[in-house]
Ligand SMILES: Nc1ncnc2c1ncn2[C@@H]1O[C@H](COP(=O)(O)OP(=O)(O)OP(=O)(O)O)[C@@H](O)[C@H]1O
């Protein structure tokens with residue numbers, strides 16, 4: 001396998017973050033945690049966007065991943081981080097495989113709105129189910145990682161560690177996929193579905209696959225978030241959450257797997273600082289940021305880095 | 312010579328319009344067939360039916376004896392029937408090389424459903440280079456396909472149809488939008504590629520000089536019917552063809 005620059009950078013960043021974790025102040029670690037979890041969800045959004053699709057309901061899988069993790073912890077009494085994430089990935093994979101049968105037939109605003117509809121159905125179901133805490137959700141607390149018991153600070157570090165590893169692993173795998181023959185079909189489908197079919201490949205099967213991959217990434221992000229925050233509630237599948245993912249995806253651009261991760265970090269940083277320094281106008285700050293990006297960087301923040309490279 | 316493609320009693324109606332009216336054609340392997348006819352005569356409709364984009368209202372299409380009428384375009388492509396389009400269908404945001412690589416990639420990762428002849432015997436990168444060379448597109452390699460001149464887009468569209476190494480190639484007006492002096496250059500390239508790959512060709516063409524130069528047989532369409540079929544010289548001399556297709560006053 002040829003090592004491209006992205007793969008090398010992913011490796012360096014993984015090792016760097018893990019090595020630096022003992023030195024990180026709490027606020028920085030939690031900022032990174034949230035950014036990485038969001039980033040993982042937006043990696044999936046990026047794959048869909050490359051395929052020409054925008055989901056306004058990816059909160060569905062983010063929330064589903066979190067609730068699957070929570071169920072493993074609270075109902076099955078298996079509070080292991082690895083198991084919880086695996087449950088999040090499996091649950092979202094299965095649900096997306098089924099919903100994808102329908103969604104892969106739709107495009108554009110219909111795809112976006114249908115995704116939103118499904119996410120709101122989950123919201124309704126969760127709000128109605130008192131066993132899952134209704135609108136309050138419930139607390140969860142992972143106590144082991146691969147069976148190793150974690151106490152106090154170790155739990156925080158383990159949560160950060162597994163988040164760093166799984167996020168960068170997701171980025172690595174997606175990067176590999178996007179460079180594969182199959183992965184290249186994403187942009188081909190976005191450009192011209194007719195030609196893809198007339199070259200002998202199935203557009204619908206590819207969209208279905210990409211939908212499932214993006215859902216699993218969102219599920220992993222949601223499960224990791226649940227582990228790190230220790231609380232889940234139906235807001236995770238409410239429409240503003242899905243909107244946030246679209247926001248970050250557009251802010252980031254789709255040029256490289258680092259775009260969603262960097263974009264999520266920028267988003268979270270702006271949000272935390274704006275929230276701290278002007279609690280009543282932080283939405284306005286984010287809105288203006290988006291406006292500036294859309295006008296000056298239609299390819300997202302990633303295009304800032306791209307321009308420096310000679311073509 | 313054996314029949315590779317056989318259309319039997321094809322009819323296609325769009326509301327009151329009859330775009331195909333009892334079309335019966337048996338195409339011999341390795342032949343080059345020209346489809347002529349004025350605007351709206353049903354040439355594109357015929358190609359659309361053979362490649363599965365449109366289903367005939369009645370009638371059937373057979374490829375090497377197998378009924379392919381119910382198949383999807385993708386399945387028909389996998390059998391080795393490929394096409395270019397009257398309006399080039401490219402991946403406009405990609406470069407010329409990337410356009411071809413998509414197709415090569417599909418072939419390279421294709422399963423057992425595909426015809427054996429499709430299998431790549433070189434690396435995908437080599438295969439792309441070979442196609443660029445074969446179609447004289449080397450200079451455009453890294454140019455974005457959406458920004459190319461029309462003639463080059465037409466040529467790339469044909470190359471895209473050749474990527475999966477077809478047994479039958481259907482070209483819809485390959486030389487339209489191409490300047491008069493470049494028409495023969497383009498057709499020479501296509502025909503050279505075709506001969507190398509032993510491909511049966513059907514192409515729609517409005518320029519009778521081009522048709523006469525490259526075909527073994529001509530099908531003349533008029534209002535969904537085939538009004539003449541046979542040797543080029545004979546068909547081009549046919550009274551009805553001269554009247555309805557070539558448009559000569561008599
Ligand atoms: N999808 C469609 N819906 C309705 N009518 C159609 C459709 N496709 C073709 N037709 C009609 O069928 C007839 C044959 O059209 P077709 O495109 O096959 O002609 P053509 O011989 O390719 O003409 P041209 O030289 O202009 O490309 C025309 O009257 C056309 O308007």
Ligand SMILES: [Mg+2]
Nearest residue numbers: 354355356397
């Ligand atoms: Mg036509």
